[in-house]
Amino acid sequence: MSIQDNEQELLRSVALQNAQSILLARRRADEELHRAREALQKESELLRVTLASIGDGVISTDADGRVTFLNGVAEELTGWPQTEAAGRPLDDVFKIVNEYTRDPADNPALRALREGHVVELVNDTLLIARDGTERPISDSAAPIRDAAGATLGAVLVFRDVTEEKHAFATRARLAAIVESSDDAIVSKTLDGVILSWNAGAERLFGYTPEEAVGKSIRLIIPPERHDEEQEVLARIRRGERVEHFDTVRVTKSGRRLDISLTVSPVRDGSGRIIGASKVGRDVTDRKRAEEALREADRRKDEFIALLAHELRNPLAPLRNGLQVLRMAAGDLHAVAQARTMMDRQLGHMVRLIDDLLDISRINQNKMELRRSRVLLADVISSAVETARPLIDAAGQELTVALPPEPVFLDADLTRLAQVFSNLLTNSAKYTERGGRIWLSAELQEGDVVVAVRDTGIGIPADALSSIFDMFSQVGRTIERSTGGLGIGLALVRGLVEMHDGVVVAASDGPGKGSTFTVKLPVLAGPLAAAPGGETRAAAGPRRRYLVVDDNRDSAASMVMMLKLLGNDVRAAHDGVEAVEVADGFRPDVVLMDVGMPKLDGYQATRRIRERPWGQNILIIALTGWGQTDDRARSQEAGCDGHLVKPVSLPDLQKMIAELTLRQERSDS
């Protein structure tokens, strides 16, 4: 064997020994491969199970965008089974459009393939399934790369967001409700740490969400109520709801608010209580209103008691007067005294009732002013005339000072006179016997300012603001002692304001007198015709009167009075009788009560108007009802006029004169 042959043999030996090592390496490689395959198989199985079990749809494609895999959810959402989808272009299987424009949407997987990077969640996308079903989805995609970075395909992950969208919309609505609520809506942990704070809470308590969230709810709880919060939280932990719990909270500025709280437990998905939601409402105004109502109610009760008392007061002297008339019919002096006393008491009662009705009309905006151009001097004169007897009786001195020039007002003379007579009467009542009262007027920049000042008991400073209120308690004791309902000043304010004026009260305090100042706008221009004076009672022409009233005394007294004036008078005491009597009597004037048995005054009026003779006679409603609606109803029934009881004879005569004149003009 040559050296070369030896070397070849040696080479063969080396090669064969190498072969053993290679074989060993092969075994190792095969074992590694086997292990790797097993691991891969496990991973693949894990991946398959994972993809099958996750709630999202998963589609993978090759590098050309052809479908290679769909999981079960993807099959369900697209309507394409894996067997049919595999190998198809992705756009065939995964058709998407923009939810709002309906334009085809950019396929995220194909974009990931094109651009080579992850395409994040794309929203506002509708997936159109194979059967045409449309679902809102969110989707994202990523390229699939091998170890060397080469793009092998793309994986697309998407899910049906129908429920999410609905939930989002619901949450948005709820959030909007919470945010737009005027109530404070706050959530907190069971330890009282604030978690959310709506705009209502910010408005109510002054803290911004940034200032409140994360802080203890004690931020708004007064120190003395901290225990109360612990009790509320304890109830929440027990799963109880705390409803309409009235308490007090304190704002950022330190102001205390009356709050009504409703606190409810907040639970997590498993039902465990994890916190509380609070709805707080500011009831400060409600509390004040309730208090004011209670106060008004209390005043009303007091007033009713007072009213009953005051209405009964004149009844005793009236009854006594009647007794005197019966007993001393022949004693003309005693009769005259009794009549004067009875007339005074009756007048007092009428004033009481008139005041009540007036204040009621003002409060209901039903007071009607008969405004005309009037002289301030006439107004003051009338007022002084009314108040003078009381002032004189108290031995008080009244000083009146008016501007030298005539001052004209656009006013209802009677009502404005009532204002100043009330003020003068008020001063007379609350000023000691022998005291002084001043009424002065002066012009100030287009207004006239009339002040009524006295040396009386004065007004406490804290009562000045409420002195014009109805049922005010101020001076109640004195009010009782002096008589009256204490509504005179309320009436003053109402009437002054109706005349576009203002009235204020001033006093230096108890025992230092009072000053009531009325400011009214002045009318410019020369003196016009003075308003006409009141009609005095006079005999007038003789007429046939039918007096209809179910109150026989009332009817009898009116019959007596009309007869004394020389008229021919008959009476009827219900509507039916009224029509019957009128049929035979053919009256010129019918004084018709309204509320009567059998047939009321309206019906009786209608029936009389149906008679040929009844069409031109005067029918005047005479009733205790004097509101605008009442007047309208009587007019509708056919009445020519409407007078409110008790009626003074001059008022009756004045109305009859006016109606007759109107009738004559109409006839001519």
Next chain:
Amino acid sequence: MITIPTEPIGSIPRTPALIEALATRDGADPALEPLYEEAIRDTIARFEATGSPVVTDGEQRKYHNFWTYCVHGLPNSAPDGFPIPFAAGHVRRMLRLTGGPFRYQRRADAYLEAAQRYAHAPVKQAVISPSALSLMYPAEAIPGYSRDQFIQDLLREHETEVRGCLAKGAHKVQIDFTEARLAVKIDPSGKLLHSFIDLNNLALERFSAAERRRLGVHTCPGGDRDSTHSADVDYAELLPALFQLEVGNFYIALAGEPDRPRVLKIIRDHMKADQQIFVGVIAPIDPRIETAEEVCQRVLEAAQYIPVERLGATDDCGFAPFCDDTSTSRDTAFAKIGARVAGVALAAKKLGGG
């Protein structure tokens, strides 16, 4: 219109200046750098002048040979390795490993990187096979460094080199497996060949399918000084086993075969569906320059056995696998390459019906 890919094997005779310098200096001498650069630049320029769609650096920097370039200078090696006897009578020797560990001294991706600085066309890079280097471990075991450990190191080093080439954008990475045919010659039982194939597959399996489509194996009977080391080995004993390699491309010397149709039949019968076959249409050891028509005929002949879409053309071997081989001039090499490029184009035209 069809395109038949055509690629060189790799080596081109070094420039005369470089050969002269290498005769007196160590190949790693920094003073040679300008010569290497100029040789690479010129080689690529001339490659591109032929119209070759793929070029190489002509292995200008493999200053020993295609086989031992990566381990040349390995301190734990000796030059008295196994001989490779060539038909012309000369012998080339491998290195012998004298101790562990086995480590490459340089990797071919460095050559690729240098070539890419000059190239406009895609650059192909050739590397030596693990099986060739496996013969460095001696018959007697090296104390403290087992044969098993050596094989593992060898595979890792080879993988690292190939990955480096792929990462740097090599058009193809060609694994020179010229010892395949030699293995049959040494061990007609085929055990050695199968062992080599198994070793190379162990290396190839470390790459993905996509990567393997960019890898190829070159087999030839050797070519040095216009001589071969195993031309007498029948391809029938080699090719069936060769196609077991897990690689996408085969560069098979064919031009020098006496009975090409027979070899083509063997190829047809044993190639796998995903393998691209580059048949040799130029014989580097033949000093005659083939004509384009001649090349065309060889391609058309191969196309009768190999589907056109899987057919490629190449040279049978490098023109100077050993750097000191001056048997073929650079002009001849490029003329032959030019003939290959033109002939393949002609064949493509004919096959395309043009």
